[in-house]
Amino acid sequence: MNEKFFALPEEKRHQIINAAIEVFSKYDYKHASTDLIAAKAGISKGSLFYYFHNKKELYLYLYDYIMDVMKEQLPDRDILNITDFFELLEYAARQKAKVMEQGSPYIMDFAMRAFYSEKEDVSNDLRNHNFVQQDVIYQAYFSHIDASKFKDGISPHEICKMLIWMADGYLHEIRMLNQEPDMDALMTEFTKWMDMFRKFVYKEEYLA
Template sequence: MYEKFYSLAEDKQQRIINAGLEVFGQYDYKHASTDLMASKAGISKGLLFYYFKNKKDFYIFLYNYLIEIMTKLVVDEEFLAITDFFDLLRYSVIKKHDVLKRNPHIMDFSMRAFYSEKEDVSERLKAMTLNYEETAFQKYFARLDTSKFKEEAGDYFYIYKMLRWMADGYMHDIQMSGHSIDVDTLMDEFDRWMKMIKKLVYKEEYQDD
């Protein structure tokens, strides 16, 4: 679908991707200037739309690109060998934390994309996010050692979503306060939430694992 873009040299591809992430991360979708993106990428606006049909197409491309690149970075041999629910979550968070520390534009873009509302891309993003979340959980959490859970723990996907909701609420509060999100602090908070939830859903003999 993006043959013209992928025919470019890798460094030029990356310049265009980075420019898009930076500008879309700084501004809401409506006010993110494709002229600015093209300028930062060192190309003309005409060329940008030669590689991508329009602004929306470029945004969706970047969103899919991030999902793909984060999956590649997180899902390695060590990840695939983990069978403990909370160890798997923590490993995923650590790997993502490392990426976000090195690439702050990814964090800004991701936050704007996740909380996008009433914009041209909002409905498409919500559908893509929900679909990816369910598909990824079924694929990567299928090897869980479920014997560690209490019988009344119930739906493991729901437990996962509870932790995600806690992270969402935390980040939303930080945004509403006008402060930027510190990924180290977020990591510490996520560890606290996992320990709290683990006490509720794991059998006593597995509490200190």
């Protein structure tokens, strides 16, 4: 990426970012038009490729940008005071849902398209990004949990991954049915799954 992009005024950078997120949220990677992105951003296509060398670079930047925005919302005082694994997981999920709802109306659609990207030029890169991000986020926000509540041989990290897979499966099903994702409905289901897992993996004395 050309450093000249970061030298732009903040308002102009956001204008380009929002335009690109909107177009990529409406079309798959192959059919997302850089001409349309440039037009919505109020710049020439040449300028767009001056700031980003190609469409793939722009797409991966947007993905990392959205991940960074979400991560910035989590490290507040409350999160450091929560030592129960499931309470912290629910808190983090609700904060993530809040960011998705309060941000650009296209963020959620872009994130879902990116996460379930298959057989496209960016698919392998996104898959690698996702694996790395999951481990980084877990280490950053779950390192202080009280792991003594778990039964012997149970890995909190593995439980976290399983719950994330379940949420991803739920969203994937919604996407396949061409339905709009309902974050309140997802959180209701996610809470049920957490309650079930808690009963299976916590020691008896922590279930009261």
